[in-house]
Amino acid sequence: MMKKVKTALSVLTMAIGFAATGISVSVSAAEPTLSKADFEKAQLHYFQRCAGCHGVLRKGATGKNLEPKNTLKKGQKRLEKIISYGTEGGMNNFDDIFSKNEISNLATFIQMTPPVPPEMSIEQMRSHTKEYVALKDYPTKPMHGLNWKNFFVVIERDAGTAAIIDGDTKKIITHIDTGYAVHVIKGTEHHKVDHAKDVGRFWYTIGRDGKVNKIDLWQTPEKMLVAETKMAYDARDIAVSGDGKYVIAGGYWPAHFVIMDAETLNPLKVISTRGVNTKGEFINEARVAAIYTTPNEPTFMVAVKELGQMWQVDYRDIxxxxxxxxxxTEFLHDGFFDPTGRYFQIAANASNKMVIVDSQTRKLEAMIDVESLPHPGPGANWNDKECGPVGGTTHLGTGLVSVWGNDPIGHPDKAWKLCYEVETDGAGAFIRTHENSQFVWADQLKHPEPEIQQSVQVFDKDTHEIVKTIRVTTEPGKAALHMEFNKGGTEVWVSVWNRKDAKNPTGEIVVYDAKTLKEIKRIKGLTTPTGKFNVYNRMNHKT
Amino acid sequence: MMKKVKTALSVLTMAIGFAATGISVSVSAAEPTLSKADFEKAQLHYFQRCAGCHGVLRKGATGKNLEPKNTLKKGQKRLEKIISYGTEGGMNNFDDIFSKNEISNLATFIQMTPPVPPEMSIEQMRSHTKEYVALKDYPTKPMHGLNWKNFFVVIERDAGTAAIIDGDTKKIITHIDTGYAVHVIKGTEHHKVDHAKDVGRFWYTIGRDGKVNKIDLWQTPEKMLVAETKMAYDARDIAVSGDGKYVIAGGYWPAHFVIMDAETLNPLKVISTRGVNTKGEFINEARVAAIYTTPNEPTFMVAVKELGQMWQVDYRDIxxxxxxxxxxTEFLHDGFFDPTGRYFQIAANASNKMVIVDSQTRKLEAMIDVESLPHPGPGANWNDKECGPVGGTTHLGTGLVSVWGNDPIGHPDKAWKLCYEVETDGAGAFIRTHENSQFVWADQLKHPEPEIQQSVQVFDKDTHEIVKTIRVTTEPGKAALHMEFNKGGTEVWVSVWNRKDAKNPTGEIVVYDAKTLKEIKRIKGLTTPTGKFNVYNRMNHKT
Known part of the structure; x- marks a missing residue:
């Protein structure tokens, strides 16, 4: 016997903008049930905290498959325990984020058939496109006397804002309203063949809710938010074409990417990424994990996570x-270019590999075996005395930095092979360095122990030895993550995430001297500061 | 109130090879119901006779949208009438094919929510791959003393066979088992940049059931079927790469194309065509209508019907x-190259346009407004005294041949504009000519009157006047369709479809003298002969 319940999805509709289509949800007698209100709340929590790793259709990716065929076997009690306390396999604990009742409902929800979210047409996207400042009112020069090329654009994750911080004075200039839990912010960059106007001036945010915001750093603070649109219900990455004409953003749901007019954010073209993976199976939820501008080619790099494919998209004729x-190979996640801008280095994290794509030949160049769940974040390139140019990654699954040669022309015998590894105290998400620095920084965000989670480690490019472990914060419920150098490479900025108190501006950025590794300043008044983007470094590919 | 029925799809499973997944079908109380047996039979009938134009998801294409939101408004009686007697809008009558009871069940079926057919993985396809003759046993020269370059490969639609007919003696050499209702058969062709071995020797059939068969014309008749696979549940077209290494076939469901090893038919690569149409809407049933080898480029042309996109697929690195x-524009259907092999001319039949794609620049070249539902079938190119090189099409919706200039280099002022039109007595599906002939032939298959449906019309390339109307058959329940010239261009072969008596070999091919237009011979013993492919003409692009 089967019965059928109709869910209006109204909570989700309000919260993340799902069209009020009233999706039908089929529930077999073997599946547990929830009241409509609990179902909708659990669905929202699932979307916010679980879908990233497990998928909205729950087929699994970085996380496990959570379809009823698997979850019903585990049962309510065991599922509640896993959600509460996490697992050694990489599952986070949520007992500090959700109440017992919320965890119980989530455990029930994942034993029910996953509802399929609606599609989004280009007309729907266009209905969200807004102009906050008319193009004709854009200034022709910076309207403030500040050194905008040393600005930091900072994601304030749980506030749904981006902070603009002056790198010289370390003052917060403004907080700009963005989408929910912005994942990445990208600006125009110097390009080898195409040339954008006013490189570094315009920045584009992508929210977890698919909202895209355009920021003009030449404006006075209150006018910096100049345009907005929405290109998906769930999204992760964004990029600007080398010529500055197009913005491209990638959806988790619907599984597609959208090319927009970079001036107005008007959506111009939608390309579905639903497709067939490298094993020959059709994947409905083939999500766009990462999108990058190719520094030397008129193309975008689009990582289609579940397909195990990089799509190199030529934007010359849309x-x-x-x-x-x-x-x-699966599942492609986050990457960065080598210093020449030719090779894209991306983590296929569930396959424990770094995948190297040659953007010049538009072909797979190599795959490098690394440890458990590589995750370079913004990545790091530097020169090694023995191996020559190298790249490095942290791992979500283990406390290890892996370093490989990335110069197939100057150092062919070292290229795309592990050069060396540095053990750290805990698994991390972000690695960073600068050409003017002797050191490489790695965070340890994924380690469950506060002492380690709150510390970053610094190693020497020549000795390969950890030279310092820096406890960035000691406050309970806070973690240290993500490093960014200032324009000159003389400072390192580290975020302190107020994970537990995420509704208040109790997070901070701690600034260190890049040479002495001593603390210079704490920038307070930030809400869950996450990724930070120094204008000069990003526009000049200083990774 | 909703209820849910589970349908095992067993009839369909047996008949067309759907995986026995037991698809769940949701039925609202407002929808009428059918017994399980009647549902399955109606679903099979729908698949065989309706899905081509209306789609398995019934979103509509060449035919109208048949989702319950529309069909419930029409109601049972009106739907039965339309299915029985057709409409002036182009809907066929089915009272001569289905019983009253079958029509009633079909009318009910289309008021129910359409069941979604399953996917097909590459592993499933590979489980169907069969080698009837081992590669090592392929002969190194023709094993019969016949003039194989004047063979005709003939689709016997309702028998699920292909007949091989000797063009010199007009004798049927063999009937080869193929998939259900083969739509197209293609062989290797002469190519400008790539060169296949033994051009014209190997032929590939694609069945409506997705079955692919490989035919070796050098074999003795009983061994001509050398390999087989299955790449979809529903399919329409196939092509061979210029180098002869790959076969590519397009699926209606799943919406994808598959690249196979041309030697073994082993499926190598599957590409989904589900995507976003030119209006910015996601289309799940984005079907591959036509696939062609590009004569001058290392590419395939893939027409994605519902997306209104030609996908030019470079096969150099799969x-x-x-x-x-x-x-x-929508909905792309069938096309042919211009004589130079550079421009692909394809009907967007629901838009009443011919779409021209430049295979050299890989861009849209032009769109030409024509009349109701253009359908060129194999197409025809010839020289006009005034316009220079021209192409022409028949129309499914009206008795008219439209002729346009297709030489933008030699005759730029005439290119991609209508040169002239010739009125015929009835709407048709196929046009054909030959460089050695003074005449162009058009059939009138779509006209409801037997007298017209059974006649083809011939017009003069210089005067643009109909010179003869040829009644190919007078037998009730038969129709005349599809013309093909022999190797020398001295004969025209016309099919006589035994539409009503489709289970018996009572169809025939009537051979006419291409100059005098007089009947030479009737080749009997064929079951619903449809498309015919002369080896020499096809390997040399004689359209």
Whole structure:
């Protein structure tokens, strides 16, 4: 016997903008049930905290498959325990974020058939497109006397804002309203063949809710938010074309990418990424995990996570759009270019590999075996005395930095092979360095122990030895993550996440001297500061 | 109140090879119901006779949208009438094919929520791959003393066979088992940049059931079927790469195309065509209507019907597959190249346009407004005294041949504009000519009157006047369709479809003298002969 319940999804509709289509949800007698209100709340919590790793259709990716065929076997009690306390396999604990009742409902929800979210047409996207400042009112020069090329654009994750911080004075200039839990912010960059106007001036945010915001750093603070649109219900990454004309953003749901007019954010073209993975199976939830501008080519790099494919998208003619689908392995997550801008280095984290794509030939170049769940975040490139140019990554699954040669022309025998590894105290998400610095920094965000989670480690480029472990904060419920150098490479900025008190501006950024590794300043008044983007470094590919 | 029925799809499973997944079908109280047996039979009938134009998800394409939101308004009686007697809008009558009871069940079925058919993985396809003759046993020269380059490969639609007919003696050499209702058969062709071995020797059939068969014309008749696979549940077209290494076939469901090893038919790569149409809407049933080899480029042309896009697929590196998605308009159906092999001319039949794609620049070249539902079938190119090189099409919706200039280099002022039109007595599906002939032939298959449906019309390339109307058959329940010239261009072969008596070999091919237009011979013993492919003409692009 089967019965059928109809869910209006109204909470989700309000919260993340799902069309009020009233999705039908099928529930078999074997599946547990929830009241409509509890179902909707659990669905929202699932979307916010679980879908990233497990998928909205719960087929699994970085996280496990959570379809009823698997979850019903585990049962309510065991599922509640896993959600509460996490697992050694990489599952986070949520007992500090959700109440017992919320965890119980989540455990029930994942034993029910996953509802399929609606599609989003280009017309729907366009209905969200807003102009806050008219193009004709854009200034022709910076309207403030500040050194905007040393600004830091900072994600304030749980506030749904981006802070603009003056790197010289370390003062917060403004907080700009953005989408929910912005994942990445990208600006125009110097490009080898295409040339954008006013490189570094315009920045684009992508929210977890698919909202895109355009920021103009030449404006006075209150006018910096100049345009907005929405291109998905769930999204992760964004990039600007080398010529500055197009913005491209990638959806988790619907599984697609959208090319927008960079001036107005008007959506111009939608390309579905639903497809067939490298094993020959159709994947409905084939999510766009990462999107980058290719520094030397008129193309975007689009990582289609579940397909195990990098799609190199030529933006020269979007009505006759050319895409090269480069096969590698699942599940593609986050990456960065080598110093020449030719090779894209991306983590296939569930496969424990770094995948290297040659953007010049538009082909797979290599795959490098690394440890458990590589995750470079913004990544780091530097020169090694023996291996020559190298790249490095942290790992979500283990306290280890892996370093590989990335110069196949100057150092062919070292290229795409592990050069060395540095053990750290805990698994982390972000690695960073600067050409003017002797050191490489790695965070340890994923380690469950506060002492380690709150510390970052610094190693020497020549000795490969950890030279300092820096406890960035000691406050309970806080963690240290994500490093960014200032324009000159003389300072390192580290975020302190107020994970537990995420509704208040009790987070901070701690600034260290890049040479002495001593604390210089604490920038307070930030809410869950996460990724930070120094204008000069980003526009000049200083990774 | 909603209830839920579970349908095992067993009839369909047996008949067309759907995986026995037991699809769940949701039925609202407002929808009528059918017994399980009647549902399955109606679903099979729908698949065989309706899905081509209306789609399995019934979103509509060449035919109307048949989702319950529309069909429930029409109601049982009106729907039965439309299915029985057709409409002036182009809907066929089915009172001669289905019983009253079958029509009643079909009318009910289309008021119910459409069941979604399953996916097909590459592993499933591979489980169908069969080698009837081992590669090592392929002969090194023709094993019969016949003039194989004047063979005709003939689709016997309702028998699920292909007949091989000797063009010199007009004798049927063999009937080869193929998939259900083969739509197209293609062989290797002469190519400008790539060169296949033994051009014209190997032929590939694609069945409506997705079955692919490989035919070796050098074999003795009983061994001509050398390999087989299955790449979809529903399919329409196939092509061979210029180098003869790959076969590519397009699916209606799943919406994808598959690249196979042309030697073994082993499926190598599957690409989903589900995507976003030119209006910015996601289309789940984005079907591959037509696939052609590009004569001058290392690419395939893939027409994605519902997206209104031609996908030009570069086959040089299938692990780093490059596709150019060329926007035009819906719904792309069937096409042919111009004589130079550079421009692909395809009907967007529901838009009443011919779409021209430049395979050299991989861009849209032009769109030409024509009359109701253009359908060129194999197409026809010839020289006009005034316009120079021209192409022409028949129309499914009206008795008219439209002729346009197709030489933008030699005759730029005439290119991609209508040169002239010739009125015929009835709407047709196929047009054909030959460089050695003074005449162009058009059938009138879609006209409801037997006298017209059974006649083809011939017009003069210089005067643009109909010179003869040829009644190919007078037998009730038969129709005349599809013309093909022999190798020398001295004969025209016309099919006589035994539409009503489709289970018996009572169809025939009537051979006419291409100059005098007089009947030479009737080749009997064929079951619903449809498309015919002369080896020499097809390998040399004689359209």
């Amino acid at each position: 009505e006759n759009l050319t895409i090269t689908q480069i096969d590698s | 692990e780093n597959l490059t596709i150019t998605q060329i926007d035009s």
